[in-house]
Amino acid sequence: MELLTVGRSIADNLKQELSIILIGPELSDTVRVLEEYGPDHIILITGEGTQQYLTEIHSDSIASLAEKKRPSVILFPATYDGRDTAARLAARLQVGLAADCTELRVDEGRFVQIRPAFGGNLMATINQPTARPQLATLRPHITKPAKPAKSVTPIVERVLAVPLSSRYQKMVLKTVREVADESGNLDEAEVVIGVGRGLGSKDKLSMVNQLARLMDAAVGGSRGVVDAGWLPHNQQVGLTGRVISPKMYLALGVSGAVQHLVGVRTAKEIVAVNIDPEAPIFKVATFGIVGDMFKVVPLLIKELESKKSMEARVQAK
C-alpha cells in the first residue's frame, strides 16, 4: 500500500500511468484492497513456480513484462525478496537501481531517489540520467498509505510467469516461520524495547518480556546482547542487524554505541534508562531516566498491570 501511494504520486507527477504487479497464487481479496489505492492497471502473474518466492522467476517474469510495456520507473519494497528481485532485474535490463530509498519524488520532471549510506551518516540524492526503466526499492514503514482523491477502476490483466531457466535448477524445499515468541514483529511494532549489556544476564529477560507483553512491544537487542547469546540474531538492532522505525524505542541498559543507534535513527521517541549518566544514549534520547533499570522496570510493570486491572473492572461493569 505504501508503495502504491508513492507510486501514484510519482506517476501523477510524471504524467504517466501506474501499474502494479502481483506475483503469486490468485488473491482476489488482495486485488480488491489494492484497487482502492489507485493503480491504473493491475497485472497478476501466476503459474508454475509462483507459489513460493524464487528470485529468478520473479525477475525474469517482470523483465519480460518490462520489455513489452516499457515502463519508465519500476518500484519495489526494500524487503529481502524485493531487493533480490530488483537487483537481478536491474542486471538483466542493464539499468540502474537505487536501493533502500527513504524518499522518492519528482523534481522538475525528473525521478529522484534519496537513500542513506555509511550507516545512515550520509544521505545521497540519486539520478538515473539515461537508462530506462529506472528501478528503486523503497524502505518500508516510512510512508503513510493514502487513497487517492478520485477513484480509478483499474484494468486487471493476467499473465503467465516465465518459468525457471532450463540451464539450472532451484527450488524451495521448505518455508520455515521462526516465530520469535517474545520478540513480536520488530518491523511492525509501534513500540520496541531494546536491551543492552546492562541487562546483565539472559534470565533477566523474563522481566523485559513481561514488560513487552504489557506494552504490546517487540523486543530487540544490541550486538553485545546477541553476541552473548541472550537473544537470537534476528532480534539484533543496529548496523549489522536490523534497522527499525518504531514510534517509541525504550532502551534499557543500552549504552548507545553508534552502530546500535543506526538501527533506530528514525524512531520517533527514544526513551533511555541507564545507570550511567555519561552513557552516549542520553545524547540522542528524547526522554531519559538515569537509574537502575531493575528498579524502573518492575515499577513500570506494576503501574501497567494495575491500570490493566482497573480497565478490566471498568469494562466488566
Place this chain on the structure above:
Amino acid sequence: MLYSSFNRYEKANGDTVLRIVVCIKQVPDVAEIRIDEIKHTLIRTGVPSILNPFDEFAVEEAVRIRDVVGGDITVVTMGPMQAKEALYKCLAMGADRAVLLSDVKFAGADTWATSKTLAMTIQKLGFDLVICGMKAVDGETCQVGPEIAEILGVPHVSYVKRVEVNADCKSLLAERSTEEGHQLIKCSIPCLLTASKALNIPRVPTVINQMIAKKKPIEIFTAETIGAEKDEVGLPGSRTQVVKVYTPTLRSGGGKILNTDDLQGSVTQLLDLFKKEGNKR
C-alpha cells in the same frame, strides 16, 4: 579447534575441484565516521579501513566448504592499492589466491559497473561457486551479489545463514533468511551465495598465518586484463549517479533526562509518553 588454513585437500577420486571465488570490499569503518558539523561533510581522515564485515563471513564459509569438499579459493576485490590489506587478511584466513582489480578506469563505478567488472573477472577466472557478503556497510545496497549472478547467468541464494554443499559438488542446500524465518533452498552449482551474519563466526588469523600471507603475491588486473571496454566500467559504465550528498540532521535528543530520586515521578512521565506514542489500549 585447529585451523589448518594451508592444507589443501584433494577429493578422494581426484576429479572435480570446486573453484570458489569470493568477492570482497575494503570499506571505511563506518562506526568511526564522524560528521563535520560546520561543513556538513563526512570526516574521513583517520578513519581506518577494514575488510567489510559481511565479507568475512563469506571468506570463512569458503574456507569451511573447501576444507570439506576440496577446491581452491580466489578472493577478488575492486579498489585502490590500499585494498591489498583486505586481500592479505583473506589469504591469512585461508584463501589460496588474491586478485586486485585496480585501474583508474574502474573509478566512480556504481553497483551496475562494479557488478559488471567483477562478473567479467569471475568469468575469466573460472568458477563453480561465488560467495559475496550480503552487503557492504558503506553502500548498503545488497545489490552487487545478485547482479553478478544475473550477469553470469547463474542462480543465487541470498542472506544465507547455513549452507551445505552436496558431496558431488553439483548442488547445495541453503537456508535463506526471510522476514519471518527462512526458506530451505536446493540450488544447482554453479551458483552464487550472499552471506548473512548468522552464517558463521569468522576465524581470526594467527600471527604466523598473517606473516605467511604477506609474502604471497597479489595479482593486479586492469580493465585490459579482463577485456573491458572503457565505457563498460567505472563512471562511464554506471547507470546511476549521485547528484548530491548531505549529512542528515543529527538526532539531537535534547530530551528531559531525569534521575531516580523520584522514581515514581519519572516512571509516570515515561508512561505518559508511552500512552501518547504507544499502542492505544
